[in-house]
Every structure is written in structure tokens, then in C-alpha cells.
Amino acid sequence: METLKQELKKNIVEQLNLEDITVEDINDNDILFGDGLGLDSIDALELIVMLDKNYGIKLTDPKQGRAIFESIEVMAKYIFENRTK
Amino acid sequence: MNSNYHISSFCKIKNNEVSLNGSVIYNNENNNFSAFIKAAYKSLETNYAKFFKMDALSKLAFLAADVLLKNEHLNPEEENNIAIVFSNKASSIDTDRKHQQSIQNKEDYYPSPAVFVYTLPNICIGEISIKYKLFSENSFFIFDAFNAQHLLDNTNSLLSTDKTKKVLCGWVELDGDDYEAFLYLVTNKGSIIHNKQNIVKLYNT
Numbered sequence: 001m002e003t004l005k006q007e008l009k010k011n012i013v014e015q016l017n018l019e020d021i022t023v024e025d026i027n028d029n030d031i032l033f034g035d036g037l038g039l040d041s042i043d044a045l046e047l048i049v050m051l052d053k054n055y056g057i058k059l060t061d062p063k064q065g066r067a068i069f070e071s072i073e074v075m076a077k078y079i080f081e082n083r084t085k
Numbered sequence: 086m087n088s089n090y091h092i093s094s095f096c097k098i099k100n101n102e103v104s105l106n107g108s109v110i111y112n113n114e115n116n117n118f119s120a121f122i123k124a125a126y127k128s129l130e131t132n133y134a135k136f137f138k139m140d141a142l143s144k145l146a147f148l149a150a151d152v153l154l155k156n157e158h159l160n161p162e163e164e165n166n167i168a169i170v171f172s173n174k175a176s177s178i179d180t181d182r183k184h185q186q187s188i189q190n191k192e193d194y195y196p197s198p199a200v201f202v203y204t205l206p207n208i209c210i211g212e213i214s215i216k217y218k219l220f221s222e223n224s225f226f227i228f229d230a231f232n233a234q235h236l237l238d239n240t241n242s243l244l245s246t247d248k249t250k251k252v253l254c255g256w257v258e259l260d261g262d263d264y265e266a267f268l269y270l271v272t273n274k275g276s277i278i279h280n281k282q283n284i285v286k287l288y289n290t
Contacts (some may be wrong), residue, residue, distance in 0.1 A: 017137040017199075018137075019123075019137040038134065042138075042198050042199050043199075045198035045199075046197060046198055046199050049195050049196075049197060049198065052195065053195045
């Protein structure tokens, strides 16, 4: 699970172009959207693509993302339990 | 048509150099576009968190506009009555290619939403408008080459019909590492008369 969390942080920084943020800056329970990392709706769509591409998880309803993308901790748990690759 | 309008300031970004009113304010000769625009953004203290998420055309247009509008000392809390008239030749082809690459393989089909959203040239106008609260008229024209007459006519029309107080206009062209931005601000005040001859002269300087 720790490896998965680190991998997620690295992918988020790289794929969402978070230029001034490093993996070390993101805590497992930090809120990712809104006042947290400041991610927006396009970022949410990018994360949905990442779940499909990297872990074989297809979210058919974007609204699901609100709960799944709450924090690295929540995302990692969801991926761990639902990944197909 | 009113000939009392003036070009109050102009900005160019070309050949790894940023200039304002003819004076170089940043240059860095040893970079490709991506590295150059990032370094220029940091050097010119352009404070906009979403800059790094933009596509290359938007970064180019945004930085040139920011250099000009910073000089206007606009109130960041108030709506600003400045129209935008941009143009280029390549449209959004640079980003269109990236999007095409992401959708051409049916076995590995993962179009990026963040790339797709920039597959229109006028998206750069939106980025500028968000930062500077510009809710006035805007247009993005595609020409074979820089078209001073069209920019002149369009801008004069906006000003003479009181659609706006100022117009931010010009040319923002980008395809890979070939890029060129020439933006200028037209208003009632300034030392350069807003006519075709002066627009062409500034563009070619």
C-alpha cells in the first residue's frame, strides 16, 4: 500500500503538471480538490483516465470521483480493492 | 473611422526573447520553447497557478498579454473593459497533434481531457480573461499571414461603437518550437497612432 501511495503521488504531480509541488509535499490525508491541492474538474477527468490506464478501473459515473479522489489514502484503498491490472 | 486611437504599448515574444515597447525584458538563448517559456514565466514573476497546465499556445499568448496588462495596473477585483482580438495561422495545430496521437491507437485509447480542452485556439483568450477579469468582446481569427488591416478594422470598430475602452490585439503563432507573439494594446492615449502602417512597422521591427 505504501508503494502504491508513492506511485500515486508521483503520477499526480507529473500528469497534472503540479510544477511547484513535490511528492514529499503531499500527505496521505491531504484534501486533493478545492482548498487542498487545488485540483479542478479537468484534473478529476485526468484522474479517471489514470485509473483506467494504470489500474484497469473504469469509472462510468464521474460523480464517483468526488469520493474516490478525496485523498491519496482513500484513492490508494479504492485502487487496492478494485484494480484489475 | 476614428483615427484618434493609439497603440499604448506592445509586447513581442520571439527567438527566446521577450520585449516590451521595443526593450528586451527577458532572454535566454539556449532553450527550446517549453524550457524558455517556463524560465520566462518565472523571471517575469507571472503569478498564475494554472500556467503550467496550459498548452504551449496559451502559455505564449498568456505571457505576452500578462507583460502588457501588468503595466496597466488593473484592479484584480474589478471587471476590466478590455476586448481581445487575436489571430494566427496554425490555429491550435500543436495541441491538435498531441490529441490525435492519444486517440489514434484503438488498442490503447486514452485521450487526455487536459490536452483535448486546448484543441481550439481561442482557449488562450479564456485564460487571459480569467486572470484579468475581461468579460468583453473577444475573437480569434485564422489568416495565412499577419493581417494588420483586419486587426485595425476590427479594433477600430470595437472602440468606435463603445463596445470596449481598450483592445488587446495581435498575432500569436505556435507550432512546435516555431513561435511568435506580437500583442499590442489600443486605446485613446499613447504615442503611436493606431494605423496600418504603424502596426506593420512594429510587427516587423
